[in-house]
Amino acid sequence: MTTSLPVTTALLYLNGVSVVFDGFRALNNLSLAIGRAEMRAIIGPNGAGKTTMMDVITGKTRPSEGDAIFAGRHDLTRLDEASIAQLGIGRKFQTPTVFEMHTVEDNIRLSLKADRRTLPTLFARKTAAERERIDALLERVRLKDQRRRPASELSHGQKQWLEIGMLLAQEPQLLLVDEPAAGMTDQETADTADLLREIAETRAVVVVEHDMTFVRDLGVKVTCLHEGSVLAEGPLDQVSADERVVEVYLGR
Numbered sequence: 357m358t359t360s361l362p363v364t365t366a367l368l369y370l371n372g373v374s375v376v377f378d379g380f381r382a383l384n385n386l387s388l389a390i391g392r393a394e395m396r397a398i399i400g401p402n403g404a405g406k407t408t409m410m411d412v413i414t415g416k417t418r419p420s421e422g423d424a425i426f427a428g429r430h431d432l433t434r435l436d437e438a439s440i441a442q443l444g445i446g447r448k449f450q451t452p453t454v455f456e457m458h459t460v461e462d463n464i465r466l467s468l469k470a471d472r473r474t475l476p477t478l479f480a481r482k483t484a485a486e487r488e489r490i491d492a493l494l495e496r497v498r499l500k501d502q503r504r505r506p507a508s509e510l511s512h513g514q515k516q517w518l519e520i521g522m523l524l525a526q527e528p529q530l531l532l533v534d535e536p537a538a539g540m541t542d543q544e545t546a547d548t549a550d551l552l553r554e555i556a557e558t559r560a561v562v563v564v565e566h567d568m569t570f571v572r573d574l575g576v577k578v579t580c581l582h583e584g585s586v587l588a589e590g591p592l593d594q595v596s597a598d599e600r601v602v603e604v605y606l607g608r
């Protein structure tokens with residue numbers, strides 16, 4: 357935390373962020389603001405800087421210039437990955453990473469944020485509360501009927517939802533999701549859009565996605581990146597009608 361951070365009411369504010377790899381600008385003066393219960397879809401051609409942007413937000417990559425301000429007071433560019441996760445930023449990579457040999461329910465249980473305020477003497481009550489939270493999370497990610505199955509038996513789409521449930525168990529304020537619809541059936545894709553919309557009622561979600569049908573299902577503001585900067589931003593219809601977006605991305 358410094359005294360010189362720009363003032364912002366956004367949950368996440370990237371301000372003039374640049375990332376340079378061997379002289380190549382993967383991000384070039386990128387600025388972007390995400391609200392507290394906003395879902396944003398990030399689109400753009402290969403190499404536009406989408407992954408690098410996520411890497412900056414999660415502390416995996418340090419920008420050479422710019423600020424990444426979380427909740428108005430934390431400069432993410434000064435924190436390591438563990439501290440950023442602790443602040444409440446969760447990231448879901450494209451490939452699901454669940455504990456295959458454990459049951460669905462145990463995967464969620466293992467991910468629950470420990471409530472340090474609970475005294476050990478309240479153990480029984482804590483267990484009941486824990487059970488309720490697991491039930492709610494399983495319900496949310498549409499896996500209640502699968503709870504006793506080993507995760508290895510789930511479909512690809514169900515594994516993605518399980519991992520989303522595991523991230524939600526950590527109660528993130530901001531969830532970053534990388535191409536969740538890749539490899540999903542049409543039904544799973546539509547269900548995933550519903551799921552993310554529900555999640556974004558209470559927290560911010562940033563989704564990187566190439567599948568335009570899925571982006572349309574999300575029905576949220578879209579940011580198109582190109583050469584490390586924002587090329588266009590707004591409703592999908594407006595962004596997809598933008599000649600520059602058609603030229604570099606949609607028309608290909």
Ligand SMILES: Nc1ncnc2c1ncn2[C@@H]1O[C@H](COP(=O)(O)OP(=O)(O)OP(=O)(O)O)[C@@H](O)[C@H]1O
Nearest residue numbers: 377378380382400401402403404405406407408409
């Ligand atoms: N560690 C690195 N070293 C050098 N160049 C890198 C590194 N990471 C990314 N780049 C380059 O930075 C640019 C942006 O890459 P990035 O992965 O952020 O794009 P992207 O929009 O996520 O693309 P895709 O849609 O293909 O995932 C690319 O040209 C990439 O080759």
